Amino acid sequence: MRRRPQLPLPPEPDCHQVGAVLQSYLDGELGPEDAGIVAAHLEHCERCEIESETITKVISVIRRQRPDLDPEPIERLRGFVDQLERRGPDALS
């Protein structure tokens, strides 16, 4: 399926049109108007709803592999930002 710049959805899109933007919808990348149109379509289209649930599960199992983030470097970086504002960039570069 080609993923080219998306045109605004018609008020009552067909399944093909919904399928073309379903990934963007599930990733929260659609604007509110188009997202509403997709949501309404999924309400009454079992086929697209099943496809949506399947993609959601795939995304979910992929996102489970997200690495834990060590809090210590983040804390040190916060301290760096504090130092940056207190002492200026020349003192830290």
Place this chain on the structure above:
Amino acid sequence: MGTTSDVRVFPGHEPCDHDLSLGTVLTVTGSFRVVADDPTDPRFRDQVLPELPVLYRVARRLTGSAADAEDLVQDTLLKAYRAFDRFDGRHLRAWLLTIMRNHHRNQLRKRRPDLLEDEVAQRLPGHGRDARVDGVDEHAFHADFDPLVRSALSSLSAKHRAVIALVDLDGLTYREAAEVLTVPVGTVMSRLHRARAKVRAQLEAHLDAEDVT
């Protein structure tokens, strides 16, 4: 953010071995100009602090090393601080990621030019202690798939793995991932679609095989 010239090199930043997680999809393109010091904008801290985890995640992926990642984020912050008066106030994360990506590329070009064009094995997401549990309700169900998902991710091409890593694992938007990879947003979308489809196909094949046995 406009692209200009003159990249500052920070002293004490020695060459090191990079496990260039995104190296295969990066090309040397952008650079930027360091502007006059000390805009001293109080908004800088407030706006930048929430972005530190994402910056660090992406830096880890770019450098493959915790120490190098921290250095890269610090350099990014320094550059961002100096250029903050020219930030247009929109898409801060994308702006910071662009600074980071450009700086990282310039570092690589100076230190390990050979790496830029090489096929470099990427660190696979989800190794060992990296696995994180999200969604308690579905944990048992999804946990069964973890080894299979990791295997599926490792079988993806570097380009597909990179976009999965940035969007699904690091939490970037399409636009932000496009900034890091210097590809159009549409390319991020198509790569993401294909990558997920491949993972899906492997999961479905696994489930089909289980049904047969």
